[in-house]
Amino acid sequence: MTVLLVMAKAPVPGAVKTRLCPPATPAQAARIAAAALLDTLDAVRATPGVTPVLALHGELTDAEDGAALTDAVRSWTVLPQRGDGLGDRLANAHADVAAAFGDRPVVQIGMDTPQVDPVRLRAAVRRLGVAEATLGRAVDGGWWVVGLRDPRHADALRHVPMSTPQTGRHTWAALVGRGLRVAPLAVLRDVDEWSDALAVAREVPASRFAGRVTALRRTVVGAVR
DSSP states (O other), X not given: OEEEEEEEEOOOTTTSOGGGTTTSOHHHHHHHHHHHHHHHHHHHHTSTTEEEEEEEESOGGGSTTHHHHHHHTTTSEEEEOOSSSHHHHHHHHHHHHHHHHTTOOEEEEOSSOTTOOHHHHHHHHHHTTTOSEEEEEETTSSEEEEEESSGGGGGGXXXXXXXXXXXXXXXXXXHHHTTOOEEEEXXXXXXXXXXXXXXXXXXXXXXXHHHHHHHHXXXXXXXXX
C-alpha cells in the first residue's frame, strides 16, 4: 500500500504564509494555512488504498485551529520533521517513512495546494505503477507533489535549491541523475502570494480555504483582486 505523506508546518501566526501579509495579519494568514491543511488532510483521507502520514514541523497545540487539526490526524502516523533546510527535511521524512513502513512507495505533498482532491492523488499513486518517480510541477517553477517507488531516492532532494523558480527543473534533474524514470503529473498553482490565494480559492469555492480567503477579501479595502 502506498504511503501518502503530507509535509506541513503547524499553522502558527508569524511562522506560516507570511507572504500573505499584507493584506492578511499574521493570525489571519495562519488561519488560512490551517484551512488549507485541513482541506488537504480531508483529500488524503478520502483517497482509497493509501496509508496517511503527516511529517510535522512545530506543534499543533500552538497552531490556529489546533484542536481540529489534532482531531483530523488522530488515526494517522505523525512524524516530526528533522533537519535544517527544506531539502534535508524532505529527505529525512522519506527516510523515516521507509524506516517505519519498509519498501512501500511514497507520494508526498505539502499544505500549499488545497485544491488537491482524491482524483489527483489517486492518479499520482497509480502513476508510480509505471514509473520509478513522479513529479508534479507548480506554476511558480517549484513542485507540489513527488512520488518515489523507493523513498530512499529522496536523498537526491538534499542538494536541490528549494523555493526558487528553478526548483522543479532541478528536482527533475536530480531524480533523473539517480537513474530513475520520472513521469510528469499535472501542473498546479501553490499558494504563496495573495494573488495565488485568490486564484486557488476560485478553483475550490466550497472549501474551508476559500471561505477564509473570501472572508478576508471582503474586509480588506484595496486588496488585490
